[in-house]
Amino acid sequence: MRRDALAGVHAMDPIHELKVRADILHARLESNDGGALARLRVLPELHRADDATLRTKAADVRRKHCLSVVARECGFASWEHARHVLGGHTDVDDFGTLLHAKNAGGILNQWFASYAEAFAAQRSLPDRPRHYLLAYKRHLLITGPSFVEALGMDPDDPDWEAIGWDWVHPIDAAARSRLYYKRLVAMRR
Structure with a gap:
């Protein structure tokens, strides 16, 4: 090749x-x-x-x-x-700490122990401002654009919509893979 x-x-x-x-x-x-x-x-x-x-x-x-x-x-x-x-496996129960932002200590997030609770809570919130369902180790959180920015990522990146703003069970796994890559690149800076 x-x-x-x-x-x-x-x-x-x-x-x-x-x-x-x-x-x-x-x-x-x-x-x-x-x-x-x-x-x-x-x-x-x-x-x-x-x-x-x-x-x-x-x-x-x-x-x-x-x-x-x-x-x-x-x-x-x-x-x-x-x-x-x-690798995009669907049986992940521990997402690690990649989605941790050291500079996001002052940003309030909603934390959940189960995906079902987090998903229901996210769906009950208004579309604006956008709410992102993310994972940290074995926990889930719903957060807003400022947390995504603290991760060094663009909250308006079209890949967020492609995954349905749901990191754990994305609509488009390839879009989540691209977001993982973008997070890794942001960590280099």
């Missing part, structure tokens, strides 16, 4: 985005980049490692470890967890 055709295949693919990040991290680790070494501390087995230990362990780091690092940095428990969630 030609390179330009491959670019189209991976356009806005959140899993591919994380694989690229893992490859970059792996290359930086091979060059003993201090910042890359410090990122290894997200792995449970290296959480308390000092710099000397990290330098020693870096020689044994493989791509699978880098995939775990980038997945954890994005709020997932593991690479498999990230692949499952970002």
Whole structure:
């Protein structure tokens, strides 16, 4: 397949985005980049490692470890967890913390333990302002445009309408995948 055709295949693919990040991290680790070494501390087995230990362990780091690092940095428990969630599986019960915005502490949201309650509450609200049904770990929240902006995303992005403003059970799974990608890009900034 030609390179330009491959670019189209991976356009806005959140899993591919994380694989690229893992490859970059792996290359930086091979060059003993201090910042890359410090990122290894997200792995449970290296959480308390000092710099000397990290330098020693870096020689044994493989791509699978880098995939775990980038997945954890994005709020997932593991690479498999990230692949499952970002891959659009419908049996997801833990969405991770990717939809967490550190700068959104002052924004009020409605929280729910069950999808049925969240969905009913969202549908009972007026269309304007728009209400987004999002997921955080095993919980659901209904929020407004300011929270979406705090995530670094455009609340008027047509993909929100394409998913029916419902992250958990989107009308269009491909649109949610694009939104995941946009969130990952926003996190890089």
